[in-house]
Amino acid sequence: MKNYTSLSDIENLQELIAEALALKNENTSASFGKGKTLGMLFFNPSLRTRLSTEKAAKLLGMEVMVMNADKDGWALEFEDGAVMDSNKAEHIREAAAVLSQYCDIIAVRAFPGLIDRNKDEEDTVINSFVKYATVPVVNLESATGHPLQALTDAITVSELKKVNRPKVVLTWAPHPRALPQSVPNSFVEVMQKMDVDLVITNPEGYDLNPKVTKETTILHNQEEALQDADFVYVKNWSSYEDYGKILNEDRNWTFVKKKLEITNDAKVMHCLPVRRNVVIDDAVLDSGNSVVIHQANNRTFAAQVVLRRLLSRD
Amino acid sequence: MKNYTSLSDIENLQELIAEALALKNENTSASFGKGKTLGMLFFNPSLRTRLSTEKAAKLLGMEVMVMNADKDGWALEFEDGAVMDSNKAEHIREAAAVLSQYCDIIAVRAFPGLIDRNKDEEDTVINSFVKYATVPVVNLESATGHPLQALTDAITVSELKKVNRPKVVLTWAPHPRALPQSVPNSFVEVMQKMDVDLVITNPEGYDLNPKVTKETTILHNQEEALQDADFVYVKNWSSYEDYGKILNEDRNWTFVKKKLEITNDAKVMHCLPVRRNVVIDDAVLDSGNSVVIHQANNRTFAAQVVLRRLLSRD
């Protein structure tokens, strides 16, 4: 593995999942990453991603250096040829090249602006690091994808499925703020690589990028979609068509307990943080059907397996 | 020890003090905490607590992950059943459960609001972590107590006392800002467990919570209280009766050099940070009577002994 910035960096998903689940059950040798340094740069807040990736690196024996990019350091310029006479003090070319000398792996979180779709789709921050860094780059959630979360989700579904080919439903839910499509994008992409029956359900106007969803079934009727589901992944996202907008706050889409009855006693997943009683009701989150905490734990093992691959470059 | 959120978590104070003083003089084996992770969450600023606890954990061989809770992560919701449609992105239930998977011990600092006494006395942040975390929780100063500081103070008095039963005076001093009662509360509580003659002195209107002070003598005449003191603990706090208010800024309560003459050549203590020439005069802080730096050093050993107990759960 050369970088881990999108799911296409994974050659053999099943192998990676198996490796992660093995790691989860073994006492990892701390010698693998000894003398190696992970640099983590945050342009946006993070709890799980920050701590699980740091934990994973340390379990591998790595040193970790964490920076809140704009607050601790300098505002970065990403445009080539820019005459840097405004508020950006450092160009990504220098920042990435220098960090590559201090770190053996660079991990970066940078959310979309949700204003200009074309700009967000260029995923400038993460792609600039890939372009100018000379060490592997890890995506800690970029404008369009969250492949560490998606690998976690694939691990979780593999671990908890009771049938060979489970039905997995990704359902939109309301939320008071406009959120990125990065998590649902990567979830759809990773599920498309798995032996599952994937269905997406969302209100009209909320269809994800068709280049991501491809042939995947999209239903605008949540009840129909949830029929016999083995896994329900609940998640809000803002509109892709009317880019970055909130078109709907209909609480009928909130995942409440009675919706479980339509499913096949489904496991309920969410990447967290979750707005209780807006996205998912307390009664679901506090029931045995919720696996959100179990899922969050798998973040560590997803990160560990990716870091191991990047260190060994195999 | 299961948690360390209040002094009542200590079973045998003398044993703990002896252990801390032994640690201070030995080269701690770094293997005790090897492979274990301390997560530290700060809702408020910290210098000594942050660094001494981090140092203590590392001396034990632990890994440490530090987060400025609201700045680096997500604003937390603590209310059960809340419909999370405002600015709080994550519920304590998820945050505590997830952190419990990444960390072997969680340490939390969360100051009081000093507006609503009942609310502060619920000590919601620390108590919610205890409720929802599945690993031990350490109080790095909560709304009502600072038990790591109090253990430090007990260690310091034990170490420096010259008579079997020293007279220990806690005296209020003026301060330009309204401060919590957490430090004096915990100091009073820990001294009540020690073989000392404890006297509290403060202006009228500044009596601490009677549930804390209990039978301890409270004098409103500082001079009378200081007579023959072996230790003087100087500290400001805002009013408990007229909750969170500054009722008095009388510089006659500042601890100045001539007040030492009334005492039995007392050792002067303070938890730091200290406002020089408002709380305590330069002439006292820079004299041989001041033990505030010595006291701050004991923070490391208090933290170390608590972390050891929590790791071994004995």
Add this chain to the structure above:
Amino acid sequence: MKNYTSLSDIENLQELIAEALALKNENTSASFGKGKTLGMLFFNPSLRTRLSTEKAAKLLGMEVMVMNADKDGWALEFEDGAVMDSNKAEHIREAAAVLSQYCDIIAVRAFPGLIDRNKDEEDTVINSFVKYATVPVVNLESATGHPLQALTDAITVSELKKVNRPKVVLTWAPHPRALPQSVPNSFVEVMQKMDVDLVITNPEGYDLNPKVTKETTILHNQEEALQDADFVYVKNWSSYEDYGKILNEDRNWTFVKKKLEITNDAKVMHCLPVRRNVVIDDAVLDSGNSVVIHQANNRTFAAQVVLRRLLSRD
């Protein structure tokens, strides 16, 4: 070495450079700093300095504790005898003494205000730490100097020079913001200790502190200065004479490609971050003449050699 706060702390520069270049090529034993702690305090932003110093310490086996001084901790009072009734919660006397107990080396970054020259020249923050700390203090860039950068620059010139006595030109360049003189000051001072032919060139009104430049040639004609240069160090600084002011934004001083032709195929240096196309043109930075990334890498080895000396106190 007792502290490293200015270049005068270096006894034998050549020895230090040789040691750094040896470190660069060896696998450092991580045992040298084992059980020792570096505390880093930032009053200003930092990327290279933060990460290279942290990396250096960890390569030596040290633990590192990083604090954004005012944000994570308490605002510090530096004035002796101050009546601390305003917004400063802690005096440097306590802060430095306490940190000396938690850390084996304290490293501090504190920029100048660029308003009051006399005040900046007192370099209060770094000098107060030296005065009140009981452990070695490292300057991570103070109001008047940046000796870790200067040592890096000396290492880089030593490593890359092709003639015994290279011509080294320090040239001013325009910049949209008023910058400190700390980097050029220390660069001039370190080059004065080297066997080089040093020339400074800057517009009128931009002459550096004469106590720093001493007998060094200062030319106000950039073209004349650049003749046959082996190294060109490009850097902006605000006026020393009309203190902290921007007197000139003349882009004729920008270092563009055609200026290289006057030189002896010079290596181009800069401490970074660099404003592209304002300070130095893309065509220079992206050419083989630029050694700015190579130079940044040497930060790690400069820091390592200084930390080693401070730990061994030799």
